[in-house]
Every structure is written in structure tokens, then in C-alpha cells.
Amino acid sequence: MAGVECGGGDWPFSAEEAYADSSALLAEIGWAAGFVDDGCAGELLPPLDPPPATPTGSMEGAGASSSSTDDGATREAADADGRPAAATEAASKPAPALAPGKTMKKQKRARQPRFAFMTKTEIDHLEDGYRWRKYGQKAVKNSPFPRSYYRCTNNKCTVKKRVERCSDDPSVVITTYEGQHCHHTVTFPRGAGAATLASQMAFSAHHHHLMYNDLPALHSPTTQNPLFSVPAMSSSLLQPLHCNRQELQLASYTTQASSISSPGSVPAVDKGLLDDMVPPAMRHG
DNA sequence: CGGATTTGACCCGCGC
DNA sequence: GCGCGGGTCAAATCCG
Numbered sequence: 001m002a003g004v005e006c007g008g009g010d011w012p013f014s015a016e017e018a019y020a021d022s023s024a025l026l027a028e029i030g031w032a033a034g035f036v037d038d039g040c041a042g043e044l045l046p047p048l049d050p051p052p053a054t055p056t057g058s059m060e061g062a063g064a065s066s067s068s069t070d071d072g073a074t075r076e077a078a079d080a081d082g083r084p085a086a087a088t089e090a091a092s093k094p095a096p097a098l099a100p101g102k103t104m105k106k107q108k109r110a111r112q113p114r115f116a117f118m119t120k121t122e123i124d125h126l127e128d129g130y131r132w133r134k135y136g137q138k139a140v141k142n143s144p145f146p147r148s149y150y151r152c153t154n155n156k157c158t159v160k161k162r163v164e165r166c167s168d169d170p171s172v173v174i175t176t177y178e179g180q181h182c183h184h185t186v187t188f189p190r191g192a193g194a195a196t197l198a199s200q201m202a203f204s205a206h207h208h209h210l211m212y213n214d215l216p217a218l219h220s221p222t223t224q225n226p227l228f229s230v231p232a233m234s235s236s237l238l239q240p241l242h243c244n245r246q247e248l249q250l251a252s253y254t255t256q257a258s259s260i261s262s263p264g265s266v267p268a269v270d271k272g273l274l275d276d277m278v279p280p281a282m283r284h285g
Numbered sequence: 286c287g288g289a290t291t292t293g294a295c296c297c298g299c300g301c
Numbered sequence: 302g303c304g305c306g307g308g309t310c311a312a313a314t315c316c317g
Binding site (some may be wrong): 133134136137153244 | 288289290292293
């Protein structure tokens, strides 16, 4: 099965590899991975092997990236005043002066909590209700597919998103979110379908810290899979696969999801998905 | 014309 | 110290 072998690395491998390796990436971000099918036959991804408790912090590069938050955090803190990290950084630059040389000393990059999920879709950039601006694209080592970098267009929002295809299974798109939105969705496209909902669900799970490894029920011996699967999505209807507490939650998404595809159903979504996605303080209506 | 995308260059962390 | 690769910047270009 394709999902797991993305990148095809066996543990342990270097941080660099870990970061490039899709499964490793998913592992890094806390196993909060969902697998969504956009209408094709749903397929459960086998469990991702957890990284062995890397003693020497071999995950430094990846996980660690989060560990390098020290001064980066300060920079992020600056975002609180409403400016995106990039803008803050840019503003602090002697902009015109450093044009060619670009010798400006950059602070360590802060890593915000990340959340990724895999989607079986032909669409690279999945609609998730937010507006994104692409700010970069890089070729990925050991993968014929480039990785795209997106940033939320809301200038108060620092959320970033990476989109790449699994090198082993081109039909699988790996979407990685970094940070949390501090605002409402800009749009909620009708009929955006599974991809959208997948994103919303992913975010919701993240927002609630419902990482899948925190949900024993999803680790039932029957599935042995921290991922959830959405078998048939062609009608924008999410079908929870199992029945337990968490799935009841997913089930509620399902209900709302089905209403999304019908015009004028946004309020229902706001009360449901967005209720989870956007901190109450951020909601204005 | 303004916003979004493309793309080459640069920065930085990490492994060797 | 050097090279590699991921991530970001920003000028150029595209597009509605």
C-alpha cells in the first residue's frame, strides 16, 4: 500500500531524510494524520512505524525544528501584534539596503505545531475554506514531485501549508499545516467535497489536540491504524469508519459535511466545523 | 492595475 | 569547513 512507503525510508534515518520522508513527517507531527479519499476506493493506510525514541535527538532536524523555537518564539510573539511573521521580518529589514547582498542575519525559524494528512486526490491544492498564497515551490529529494509552500493570505494569520505528492503513490497528496488560523474561513466553497472536509476535520482534530495517538479507540487491534479513513466521498459525505467517542465527533462532521454541499448551509458549518476550528474569541458572528 | 503565481537566489541547519 | 537540501524571499511575470 502506497501511503506508508512514501519516501520509503526505514527507521532510523537522518533528520534530513525524516523531513523529506512523508511517513516520517507524519510521524513527526504527532501522528495526527488522516487519510481521505476523494471518491476513489477508500484505502486504509497501514500504521506508520513510530520513530524509535531517538536517543541523541536524531529528530533534531525535523522535530526539532520545533526545538529551535527559542528565539524564534520571540519572533512569533511579535506576530501577536497582528503582523505575520514574514511581514514582521520584512518590516524589520532595512528593506532596500540589503537587496542584492541579503546579508541580513535571520533568527532561527520557529516551528509551530504541525498537522498533516494524506489525501487521495488528483487535486494538488485542496480547498479548505481559507485563501492561500503560494510563496514557493521546491523540488523534493527522491521525489519527482515538487513541494509547494502556501501561506494564509490573511495578514494576521501565520499559518503555512505545504503540499506535496507522495513519491511512491502520486495519487496521494500530503498536506501539512503549520500553525493555527486566528480568523474565520474566508470562503467555504460549495461542493468542495472531501478534500475540504478533510482539512476541516484535520484542523478540528488539531485544535482539540485530539491527536490520534491520544485516541486509543482508534488504535483498535482491528485497524491498528492511527489514521482514519473516509471510504466514499464522491457526494461530499464523510463516513466515519468506526464507532467510538471520537467517531461520534466525526459523525457530526459528517452530518454537517453533507449539508455543506447544499447552498446556504454555511451557518451550520460555522456552528460545527468552524466552531472547532476558530477559537471562540476569534469568532465574530 | 492589483493580486496571485513563478522561479531563481539566498539563508540556514545538519551531516559528513 | 563544506556541501546538501529544505525553507523563504522577492523580482518578474501572469492573469482576471
